[in-house]
Amino acid sequence: MNLKESGWVFNLDFFMYVLLGCLHQSGSKMEKLHDQENLEPLKAAWYALENNFLDYTFNILRTYAFIDHTKEINSVYALVPILVYVFKKGKIKLSDVEIKKMVKWFFYSQIRNRYISQLPQKLDKDLGIIWNQENPFDKLLNLIEAARRLEIQADEFIGVGVQHPLAMMNWYFKSKMQGVSLPA
Numbered sequence: 001m002n003l004k005e006s007g008w009v010f011n012l013d014f015f016m017y018v019l020l021g022c023l024h025q026s027g028s029k030m031e032k033l034h035d036q037e038n039l040e041p042l043k044a045a046w047y048a049l050e051n052n053f054l055d056y057t058f059n060i061l062r063t064y065a066f067i068d069h070t071k072e073i074n075s076v077y078a079l080v081p082i083l084v085y086v087f088k089k090g091k092i093k094l095s096d097v098e099i100k101k102m103v104k105w106f107f108y109s110q111i112r113n114r115y116i117s118q119l120p121q122k123l124d125k126d127l128g129i130i131w132n133q134e135n136p137f138d139k140l141l142n143l144i145e146a147a148r149r150l151e152i153q154a155d156e157f158i159g160v161g162v163q164h165p166l167a168m169m170n171w172y173f174k175s176k177m178q179g180v181s182l183p184a
Contacts, residue, residue, distance in 0.1 A: 017077065023042065085102070
């Protein structure tokens with residue numbers, strides 16, 4: 001799949017974070033990728049992503065999260081933990097339960113703007129969970145809930161521009177199409 005032609009447009013930073021997460025389980029310390037010893041592992045990781053995991057992941061997002069392109073996402077960096085998780089699993093396909101948990105976490109990461117600020121620190125924490133937990137998306141959802149309640153309250157719509165409620169409703173309705181229970 002040609003990502004750009006398919007609507008998945010990313011900058012170089014995005015792929016650097018993905019590679020950093022795949023190789024070093026980190027979202028900070030970009031300098032780790034600059035070491036000459038990383039050249040072959042970088043090539044191998046990129047080859048695996050390009051030939052095995054990017055298409056697979058974006059097809060999951062189209063099918064289960066109803067995401068057709070990056071214009072629908074408020075922060076593409078929410079895709080970094082997902083891609084790293086798929087990379088970690090290797091050739092093992094995700095189960096329906098894993099996909100549903102991943103999609104639910106993704107919806108909440110969008111509704112609650114998980115990666116709008118403190119990107120490297122949040123990726124460090126989240127990628128550590130991806131690599132070290134058996135059910136990482138449960139734990140990642142708990143992190144979002146610890147920062148801000150999951151239930152959407154009426155007062156969240158007071159004094160905000162029209163785009164905010166429309167974006168939130170978009171994610172809410174997409175979750176309902178998937179059968180994911182997001183508290184209203």
